Amino acid sequence: MASRDGNILGPSGVPLPEISVLRQLAKEHLVHLLESLPEKKDLILDPGLMRPLDRIAGAQLLKSHGVNKIHKLESRSIDTESPARMYLVRPTVRNAKLIADQMNADKKFLKKKRYKVLYVPRRMFACDMIMEEEGVFEDGIYEEFKLDLIPLDDDILSLELPGFFKDFFLNGDQTWIQSIAMSIVNLQNLFGTIPHIYGMGRCSNMVFDLVKVLQTIQGRAKSAVNNEIGHLILIDRDQDLVTPLCTQTTYEGLVDERYGVNCGFCEFPANVTGTNKSMKLLLNTEDMLFEEIRNRHISNVFGFLSQQAKLVQSGYSKGRNIASIGEMKDYVQKELKDLKQQYKSLTIHIGACEGIIQQTSKQVDFQEQLQTEHSMLDGSKLKDCYTYVEEQIARQTSPMRSLRLCCLLSLTQNGLPTKDFKSLQTHYLQSYGYDSLLTFYNLKKLCMFTEQTTVEMSKMSASDVRTKIAEKALKRTSFRFLCKRLNLIPKTGDINLRNPDDMSFVFSGSYTPLSCKLVEQILMRIGWGGLEDVKKHLSGPCFEDHRGLSAKGSVQSSAAVKPKSEKVVLVYFLGGCTFAEIAALRLLGKVKGYRFIFATTAIVTSQRLLQSVREK
Structure with missing residues (x-):
């Protein structure tokens, strides 16, 4: 349901900001950059940007603005007749070296071309240095395509940086911190200053500090009075590494684990589509059937799909019983097209559900x-x-x-x-x-696979021994303490998986994601107040900042009349989030009357998270 201004309304009537405007702005910026090289040109793409670009502009748009052919950036020369070449790449040393090699190859064969390199989302000095060293810096034009958060759905935004978890948390590379901070600044420029900001973790703290610096540089920020987002919660992935390693049991989570979802697209194999070829499908709210089942527990999906199949069958049966030409015309114009779309969607989702169930039943020990x-x-x-x-x-x-x-x-x-x-x-x-x-x-x-340390007491004073033992005891009991303190492990048999009212349903009622429980507690308490003991067991700094203050300088009381935006919460996962966490927070929003927007560096599964830190 939409409001008069076009914003999407939830069950509670709280409007959700129109985040699709980010796609339109990125599209307009890309068109401007394409037009800046007016002649026929080839577009050379970083392979990691192909799917994100699909969400912004299709091949037809690119061709209408002078793109002749599209190639992947690879370690080989490109033989084309176009007089110009445009590169759209991430600002990495490897990409800069590949581009320089291709430019030098053209020089070797006396091919004169115009070159333009677009770095996404920003230009890096290291790349310029590589081009200088390779002797091609003067041959090209270098600009930025400021693509940061990409709308994957009405409530999901992603930077599509799957390597961020390894880059920051493993290697300590802070390259992308500026891009994350800038994405938050851009959101506030569009939807107003967010009055309540909370964070947990070292990365979140760095991002928040940089946001303040960038806003100072830009000048006075938009007022928090007319804001469309009431709360921003920044969460480092390393604050909760347990959740992404658990087996998801929601439909969308299992589809991601079984078939893989890339930038919102899922390529279903032939045995799922019911044809002799695979099919790429965009999974979002536009698919009404998917919207109905995405957050359901897998045990509650097949029965629903069976009911829908019967409804579609009855719709087709209605067409066979029509006698008059007028009724047939109305049926074809109004109902048949929808029925065909529903049939196509049903075929794929029934096939996917069947594939998931077969996989779990074939594994004797699942x-x-x-x-x-x-x-x-x-x-x-x-x-x-x-x-x-x-x-x-x-x-x-x-x-x-x-x-x-x-x-x-x-x-x-621990x-x-x-x-x-x-x-x-x-x-x-x-x-x-x-x-x-x-x-x-x-x-x-990364502290993901560690051994419990022993305390060496021979060369330590009594006070040092006590301190070390206390630190060790605190570390060893962290997860168990958090489970007990925050009630992460529900009592057996308490969770209704068909009509859930507890976030633990995303793991079959066995565990509530720590990240989601912390979000619930922060919103309930409007900050970290009363959670001092919890903060001790988290691995990084916790902070909060309030700009929507009363005349006395304190956070507005619950008795005061609050704008609807106070119920809109942006949760930003730094290092990736899972569809299980998204489903859990959507349920929390439904129960508590909040509307959640999810921003992340990438959507992850246990496999993708571990693959990213695996040395090949």
């Missing part, structure tokens, strides 16, 4: 795997959990699956005893190869 995950989360039967993980390694199941279970076991126990840690690592290396040794180094650096 239920055992879920039960093991649940035991890890609630801290019970740990010996059985350890045995199960060892069995998976010995049987040489998927390397990523075994690695995920190792990490989940370590994270939920590190493994030295004996267990060394045993699991040794068995994994023997089973899958010693080329995984560097991957284990990365996981240890």
